[in-house]
Amino acid sequence: MGTAELMSDLLQIERIGKRFRGLKALDDVSFSVEEGGIFGIIGANGAGKTTLFNIISGAIKPDVGIVRFAGVDVTGRAPSRLCIAGIGRTFQIARPFPDLTVLETIRVAVLCRVHAMRAATERAVAIAHRFGLAQKLDRRGRHLNVLERKRLELARAYATGPRLLLLDEVAAGLRPSEVDVFVDIVRAVASENITVLMIEHVLAAVFALARRVVVLDQGKTIADGTPQAVAADPKVVEAYLGAGYAAP
Numbered sequence: 470m471g472t473a474e475l476m477s478d479l480l481q482i483e484r485i486g487k488r489f490r491g492l493k494a495l496d497d498v499s500f501s502v503e504e505g506g507i508f509g510i511i512g513a514n515g516a517g518k519t520t521l522f523n524i525i526s527g528a529i530k531p532d533v534g535i536v537r538f539a540g541v542d543v544t545g546r547a548p549s550r551l552c553i554a555g556i557g558r559t560f561q562i563a564r565p566f567p568d569l570t571v572l573e574t575i576r577v578a579v580l581c582r583v584h585a586m587r588a589a590t591e592r593a594v595a596i597a598h599r600f601g602l603a604q605k606l607d608r609r610g611r612h613l614n615v616l617e618r619k620r621l622e623l624a625r626a627y628a629t630g631p632r633l634l635l636l637d638e639v640a641a642g643l644r645p646s647e648v649d650v651f652v653d654i655v656r657a658v659a660s661e662n663i664t665v666l667m668i669e670h671v672l673a674a675v676f677a678l679a680r681r682v683v684v685l686d687q688g689k690t691i692a693d694g695t696p697q698a699v700a701a702d703p704k705v706v707e708a709y710l711g712a713g714y715a716a717p
């Protein structure tokens with residue numbers, strides 16, 4: 470890859486390594502994501518996908534390696550600073566604040582960018598509409614069902630005003646018709662010039678959305694390419710997809 474291409478990459482993961490006691494959760498992982506579009510990360514349970522998001526978003530520090538965001542080394546920065554810098558994320562297990570309402574939860578995230586309360590409330594209401602939560606503004610986190618929690622998790626991450634949005638299995642546990650709703654939402658978000666990096670086990674969703682897919686297996690990158698190329702890669706079939714998988 471030439472220098473000009475490197476300079477336009479929004480995110481660069483360089484030789485990241487992370488151990489948990491004896492276990493190498495990530496081992497020399499490198500890839501980059503250019504600005505614009507949707508990118509996928511797939512891999513079996515325990516492959517290291519969420520660990521990678523935790524490192525990119527600052528929740529944990531890598532043992533070695535560099536995370537570069539918009540050309541700046543941001544490795545090990547605090548999550549709040551990375552959020553301000555433009556990295557938003559969802560959590561694999563959505564745990565909404567039990568006592569905050571939908572509106573309050575989204576507003577907290579909006580306040581990351583908008584500091585006037587009234588303007589923040591208006592923006593939060595608009596975002597709730599956009600993510601299908603207009604009828605649930607006053608519902609508390611503890612009373613949300615799975616789909617509503619997922620919607621709120623996405624709305625909250627979006628509300629921080631990210632330039633890069635990390636989605637950790639937002640389609641998991643949803644019915645096919647609900648997955649379609651999320652595919653549409655993610656596509657709409659990406660059309661606003663937000664780069665999306667999504668971890669997803671619902672392969673139909675990743676393959677429908679992503680322009681490029683990185684495959685992790687036991688902490689290592691085993692493939693990086695278009696959905697078609699990755700789905701046809703024997704290493705990926707062996708490690709993850711299984712012999713019976715029919716490429717989309």
Ligand SMILES: Nc1ncnc2c1ncn2[C@@H]1O[C@H](COP(=O)(O)OP(=O)(O)OP(=O)(O)O)[C@@H](O)[C@H]1O
Nearest residue numbers: 489492494512513514515516517518519520521561
């Ligand atoms: N805080 C931690 N302490 C110890 N081990 C951890 C920790 N976080 C992750 N691991 C281990 O690191 C490995 C990678 O975990 P990770 O959560 O990144 O996988 P994943 O690819 O997101 O899997 P899944 O698809 O199940 O979400 C697993 O073996 C996991 O048990």
Ligand SMILES: [Mg+2]
Nearest residue numbers: 518519520561
């Ligand atoms: Mg995970």
